[in-house]
Amino acid sequence: MLELAAGLGDTGFLAAQRLGAQGRLLSTDLAPEMVAAARRRAAELGLENVEFRLVDASGIELPDGAVDAVVCRFGVMLVPDPAQALCEIARVLRPGGRAAIGVWAGAEHNDWMTAAGRSALELGLSERPQPNEPGPFRLADPMELRQLVEAAGLRVVTLENVPVHWRAGSVDEWWEVVLDMSRMLTTLVERLTPDQVGALRKGAERRLAPHVAPDGSLDVPGLAWALLAERPDGLSGS
Numbered sequence: 001m002l003e004l005a006a007g008l009g010d011t012g013f014l015a016a017q018r019l020g021a022q023g024r025l026l027s028t029d030l031a032p033e034m035v036a037a038a039r040r041r042a043a044e045l046g047l048e049n050v051e052f053r054l055v056d057a058s059g060i061e062l063p064d065g066a067v068d069a070v071v072c073r074f075g076v077m078l079v080p081d082p083a084q085a086l087c088e089i090a091r092v093l094r095p096g097g098r099a100a101i102g103v104w105a106g107a108e109h110n111d112w113m114t115a116a117g118r119s120a121l122e123l124g125l126s127e128r129p130q131p132n133e134p135g136p137f138r139l140a141d142p143m144e145l146r147q148l149v150e151a152a153g154l155r156v157v158t159l160e161n162v163p164v165h166w167r168a169g170s171v172d173e174w175w176e177v178v179l180d181m182s183r184m185l186t187t188l189v190e191r192l193t194p195d196q197v198g199a200l201r202k203g204a205e206r207r208l209a210p211h212v213a214p215d216g217s218l219d220v221p222g223l224a225w226a227l228l229a230e231r232p233d234g235l236s237g238s
């Protein structure tokens, strides 16, 4: 099994634990730091059936039909050309092999990630991202996702909404986490005045207010899409 854009690798590790002694996971990411962190995590978990490699999902250095399964959570939409990444996934799958792909649903369903960015937009502190720019919501449209997967030659088995919950002890904790997660937001905040940052935070907090409990903790619902696809026996070109 191949995991692409594995980050810390936890999604693939859940699968690796089920693969048994004969099965192997190849955990990969574009960033060497991520591959190193995933390697450390696997050691902590005592996993022995995992290999690690630097892999760009745009061009997977594996032969055609090399793997039984591919998993990629919150990665395909970050590749400059997602169509190409999906073709690569189809190519490296063996006939009958399956791919599980997770992407975020629309920004409007994911206040945790978008409250600050939308506040910045509203205040004129940042520009609206181009629709085809790589980013968390690039594949939020399930029709487009399905079309791209089918165009890559895969058959869509299921395409389902997955509700998620993001939790934090306080709004301050939320702010720390989103700054840590989003380079775009960190870069923006670094070039703003303290007053502008204050206004940005206030706007974001207004958006988050419905999700703040009386004790100040946050429980923010979010939404993702989970797609399961299969490579038909007769995929051409491989």
Ligand SMILES: C[S@@+](CC[C@H](N)C(=O)[O-])C[C@H]1O[C@@H](n2cnc3c(N)ncnc32)[C@H](O)[C@@H]1O
Pocket: 004, 005, 006, 007, 008, 009, 011, 028, 029, 030, 031, 034, 055, 056, 057, 058, 072, 073, 074, 075, 078, 079, 080
């Ligand atoms: C949002 S994180 C998701 C990590 C993990 N899959 C998870 O769900 O927790 C996105 C990951 O994609 C990786 N990435 C970005 N572009 C990539 C590419 N072209 N090929 C492979 N990995 C890529 C990043 O280095 C990062 O680790």
